[in-house]
Amino acid sequence: KIHGKNIKNPARSFTLTGPINSGKSLKDLGYMPGFYDVHLTGKNTQFLSSNGLSNSKDEYGRLLNNTDPINLEDGTKIEFTPAKFAKLKRQGQSYVVTNPGNYLPDIQIPAGEYQVTYRGNLISQEVSASAKAGSVLSLSVTTYEGTVIPKSTQEDNFNVTLYEAQGKDSGNDKGLLSVQKNRLVTVSMMNVVDKNVAILLTPITKSSNSK
Structure with a gap:
């Protein structure tokens, strides 16, 4: 506990x-x-x-x-x-996640609302049944039993998926995440080859949220 x-x-x-x-x-x-x-x-x-x-x-x-x-x-x-539970490093106003795993609110990252983006090169998703899987970054708010918290009335607040894609679908390069007390932030970084890939969590302030 x-x-x-x-x-x-x-x-x-x-x-x-x-x-x-x-x-x-x-x-x-x-x-x-x-x-x-x-x-x-x-x-x-x-x-x-x-x-x-x-x-x-x-x-x-x-x-x-x-x-x-x-x-x-x-x-x-x-x-x-x-686990060391080290606080996430900062880059400007953003918290930087470089590895998959579970992160603890108020110990590694403050609870609150965040805009989620990424940096680095992902393998793009191809529109083909025979194509290899591309890179996918995902963040979910989960319980300690590993259950994903359902979405709230605010879209994307409990599950963010980031990826690159080919063709008309350009992918998904940002989202919103609500980091909550007594929950885990579970991060997945599938099929990532570039060691410099990182996820950036930027706090959403009242002033930026009203723009």
Whole structure:
């Protein structure tokens, strides 16, 4: 549980090396649940890839539960260390997210309303059934159980997807996000090759909101 700024994280460092095909749970293998920063070496893996963990992008604040199944391909090594919950860096007025994972309101980023944009090069989405998937950046407000909060009456306030596209659809390069107390901001950065890709969260003030 996380209450205010008193973080109680039971996570303890451990390393997994493939192959692991047992499908045993985290509890079965004797590892502690909690928030972890995750580092991958070797080839990319299907395990823990849902948010975009890759050789070029570590994942921060991954929440592991006792029941999470463990499967890992040969040639893959994943290191888990207790999440640091470091405050997001600032660039001007914007907060900068460089890695996928979970971020904590009022500990890493103040609660409030934000305009969401990105920098760096994404692989564009192609209009073709046989085309490879392009890059997708997404931010969702979630519960600690991993459930996405439904949209409010304000469009895009609880789920923002950013991408580039070809053809008539030029993609989606901005959105709005409502960062809320007692929630997580879950960030996914899928199929990102450019290490310089980052998401920018710029606070929306009353003056800028009225323009």
